[in-house]
Amino acid sequence: MTFKLLGCLSAWIPARRAAATPPIEALRESAAEPRGVSPARTASGLVLAAVAIAGGAVAVVRSNATWVMLVAVIVPALVLCGPAIVTAASRGSARVARRVAGVGGSIAAGNLAASPRRSASTALALMLGTAMVTMFAVFASSLTSAVGTDVRDGLQADLVVTSATADFPTIDPTLAGRITELPDVDAVAALSVTEGIVAGKAEAVGGIDPTTLPTMFDLDPIAGDLADLSAGGVAVVGDDPTLLGDTLAIEFERSTLEAPIVAVVARSTGGFEAPLYFVDRQTLDTLVGRLLDARLFVGLADGAVADADEDVRALVRATPGAFFETRAEHVANSGSGIAAFRNFIDGMLLLAGFIALLGVANTTALAIDERSGGLGLLRAVGATRRELRRIVRLEVALLSFVAASIGIAVAVGLGWALIDVAGGTEIPSVVVPWPRLAATLVVAVAAGVAAAAWPAFRVSRVPVLELAGRNH
Incomplete structure (x- = not known):
């Protein structure tokens, strides 16, 4: 019905113009369009x-x-x-x-x-x-x-492990622990991502360790303290510090989180659908179940970059759904999605x-x-x-x-x-x-x-x- 209506509307002006053409003019072999x-x-x-x-x-x-x-x-x-x-x-x-x-x-x-x-x-x-x-x-x-810009300005980790696809987390959650056990690895910060409903709109929600992730990726807090996430709070990506202290409701598939906003950060972790809200990883696992990781940020000990690079690369290569990137590679590939x-x-x-x-x-x-x-x-x-x-x-x-x-x-x-x-x-x-x-x-x-x-x-x-x- 819509296409019929559009077709009739598109033919209306030519039809009106044809009907207004004088009979003698219509007998010409070609139309004489007015120049004015x-x-x-x-x-x-x-x-x-x-x-x-x-x-x-x-x-x-x-x-x-x-x-x-x-x-x-x-x-x-x-x-x-x-x-x-x-x-x-x-x-x-x-x-x-x-x-x-x-x-x-x-x-x-x-x-x-x-x-x-x-x-x-x-x-x-x-x-x-x-x-x-x-x-x-x-x-x-x-x-x-x-x-x-978020990735270039915020990334502090030496290595990054990414998911096989940009849309879904695919990293085995045990991989972070295995990488941490390597002798030349200083710290590993995992990021899990799920979808929640905030004010009637589907948004990406990230689960992080509030003590480890800030050392691997600077979220640039402008108000509050990310450490308060461990008490059940929420961090919001934005530029309005007055949000601090407000109560935010996030609806998941089988549960709802109502928590105070304890931090406002200026940047997210990068990616096509970067999280706009962050909660403590353990809190998120309790609400939605154990999630696969979307990204791992790996910090290496000083002077051990070359050796640790190969050890982490081999471990990631043996884990399905995980891809290894150096810091430079991750910055270059940040817009691939x-x-x-x-x-x-x-x-x-x-x-x-x-x-x-x-x-x-x-x-x-x-x-x-x-x-x-x-x-x-x-x-x-x-x-x-x-x-x-x-x-x-x-x-x-x-x-x-x-x-x-x-x-x-x-x-x-x-x-x-x-x-x-x-x-x-x-x-x-x-x-x-x-x-x-x-x-x-x-x-x-x-x-x-x-x-x-x-x-x-x-x-x-x-x-x-x-x-x-x-x-x-």
């Missing part, structure tokens, strides 16, 4: 764009996620302003295009303004596709940076981008067919097939550049507002991956040109007299 852009349409789009920008600014200033919803009106704003943007881009790029590609560049820039609505609809698909890629790139880079998730999303976005490029190819083919008479005249006055193909490719390249640039700019602004307002302690700062965005821009332009290659080749093979004889 409605001032009312452009003004409406600018108003919506101002509302979107204001909503994002207020959301950041007030740290209120409700205002971020206003940013969504940027999409209809782009739809309304699309023809005006294309026309402005055509005029602004004409001089540069002529310097770069000569007369063919001027013709390509002028062709954008010849059908501003059609060009704008083509650009919109590229804008949205590029914006999705950019949004996720900003989110993933910010999250990766946050995770990596996010990278795997990012690769999956990139694959989905690549598929969406491919579908958008099919639309670009189809729209370009239609636009070429409508301008076949003009292209035939170019051939008649001396333009070669190669020059004709070049004009078409330059036109699509300019359109792709404008669309991708706007998509990236909009997504960076929206991503900045969303992360700043809703990132919380998990994503404390925004990181914009400029090199990746520059590569996205280049790929978007190259993909647009590739999508236009077949329509350009096809029109270049049509005989001159047939092209010139078509109405336009």
Whole structure:
């Protein structure tokens, strides 16, 4: 039912436009799209764009996620302003295009303004596709940076034993004791992780030894004392010291913990889903049963790194579900879980981008067919097939550049507002991956040109007299 409704809505505007076409005009072999852009349409789009920008600014200033919803009106704003943007881009790029590609560049820039609505609809698909890629790139880079910063700043252990998967603890809980018995090992701090419900939301809860773990990983306490966890308290990851003393309820599958907040810490232990709450390991085992370990932090005696490294490595290698890492390796791999998730999303976005490029190819083919008479005249006055193909490719390249640039700019602004307002302690700062965005821009332009290659080749093979004889 939803898809039928969306299909009807998407066909409503073309149907209205077709019904309003005069009968004589409808008898033409190709449509004559008006070159002018409605001032009312452009003004409406600018108003919506101002509302979107204001909503994002207020959301950041007030740290209120409700205002971020206003940013969504940027999409209809782009739809309304699309023809005006294309026309402005055509005029602004004409001089540069002529310097770069000569007369063919001027013709390509002028062709954008010849059908501003059609060009704008083509650009919109590229804008949205590029914006999705950019949004996720900003989110993933910010999250990766946050995770990596926690590990780089907090890790003090010499060696780390990690689970076989980033999602589930898989380390035998007896491994920590066996590593501790090695002669060159100074201390071992185990971390277990389970899921609990806090204020109706599922959160990761970590079980630690409050005396050993702070020597292996600095959680950066800003209020309270982690040693009080042994008395049944809870430590919270955050930046609000006034939480100290409040009672927190954590619901597990078969039990509930109601305990005072005895410490507030500035960082967690790193990882894709790092714990936001810490309790004493023995308390957690009593509530949910004996858990497998998610991570082991190993401290070595001074001067014994090389020998102990091999002993711990051999012991871990003989234990299923456990992986050995040096300190440098663990810091480098701290964002591996996010990278795997990012690769999956990139694959989905690549598929969406491919579908958008099919639309670009189809729209370009239609636009070429409508301008076949003009292209035939170019051939008649001396333009070669190669020059004709070049004009078409330059036109699509300019359109792709404008669309991708706007998509990236909009997504960076929206991503900045969303992360700043809703990132919380998990994503404390925004990181914009400029090199990746520059590569996205280049790929978007190259993909647009590739999508236009077949329509350009096809029109270049049509005989001159047939092209010139078509109405336009």
